[in-house]
Amino acid sequence: MTKQQRADVRWALSDAFVDNEVDYAAIARRTREFDRDEVKRILFEEVAPVCHSNLGSTLPTIWLCFNRQELEDDIEKMLGAKENSWLKRKANALLVTWLKSRYKYIWTEIEKQYQNIS
Numbered sequence: 001m002t003k004q005q006r007a008d009v010r011w012a013l014s015d016a017f018v019d020n021e022v023d024y025a026a027i028a029r030r031t032r033e034f035d036r037d038e039v040k041r042i043l044f045e046e047v048a049p050v051c052h053s054n055l056g057s058t059l060p061t062i063w064l065c066f067n068r069q070e071l072e073d074d075i076e077k078m079l080g081a082k083e084n085s086w087l088k089r090k091a092n093a094l095l096v097t098w099l100k101s102r103y104k105y106i107w108t109e110i111e112k113q114y115q116n117i118s
Helices: 003-017 024-031 036-056 068-084 086-102 104-117
Strands: none
Touching: 003 024, 003 036, 003 068, 003 104, 024 104, 036 068, 036 086, 036 104, 068 086, 086 104
C-alpha cells in the first residue's frame, strides 16, 4: 500500500466516526481493494485512536467529515510518539484493545458491506 493509498483508506475509515449517519457501503467500496486485515488494523490502530473522541463527546464537533490534512497529521504524530516512547506504546496498546471492543460494530458493518459488494 502506498502512502497515498494509506491516506485514502484512513480518510474513508474516518467517516465511521462522524456524528451523522454512516455510509458503511461507501467505506467498503473505498477500501475493498486492500487486504481486509490491514484495513481493520488501520481502523483500530491508526484512525480510531485519533477519531474516537468525536463519538464519545456529548456534543461532537465533527458531524460531516474530518479535515483530511489534520487527520493525516494527527495520525502521523500519534504514530511517531508511539514509536519514540515505550510508555506511549503501552498506553496505545491498551487504548486499541478498548477501541476494538467499543467500536467492534463499525468493523462488523464494514465487513457486511464487503460481502454485499464481492
